[in-house]
Amino acid sequence: MSAFDNVPGSELQPHEMIRDRSDGRQLMRRGQYVQQFTEHQVDGVVVVDAVGAVDMLTAPQLQEVVTAALAREPAGLIIDMTRVDFLGSAGMQVLMVTRNRLGPGTRFGVVADGPATSRPLKITGIADLVELFSSLDVALTNFTQ
Secondary structure, three states, X not given: OOOOOOOXXXXXXXXXXXXXXXOOOEOEEOOEEOOOEEEEEEOOEEEEEEEEEEOOOOHHHHHHHHXXXXXXXXXXXEEEEEEEEEEOHHHHHHHHHHHHHOOOOOEEEEEOOXXXXXXXXXXXXXXXXXXXXXXXXXXXXXXHO
């Protein structure tokens, strides 16, 4: 007996479940994840965009993207969680590991302005250790001044 018994659609195996978002993106299908962490650079600051849930299944992928970005020793690193709808403890651990791995010249910030992201960061005290911003524009302005 599994946790998926008596659940509509339980004839699918757990790794085959499809999780649809309100914006139509499929985050998981038959064990394959859609790219949910992307990065771009603005004036020497690397921005990592996160979409969907950042939990024990997806946090390792986020950590890989962040680690690769830090290896380039950027002036700043911003993780934009504007489109994150769930932030689990594994995702918060990525933020703390990132904070602890920063090079001496790299500034770190997180865009989190909503109950799914900023609230858990404030409750756990992570907001006291990592710079939080209400929007990417605010973060970029602050980082490039």
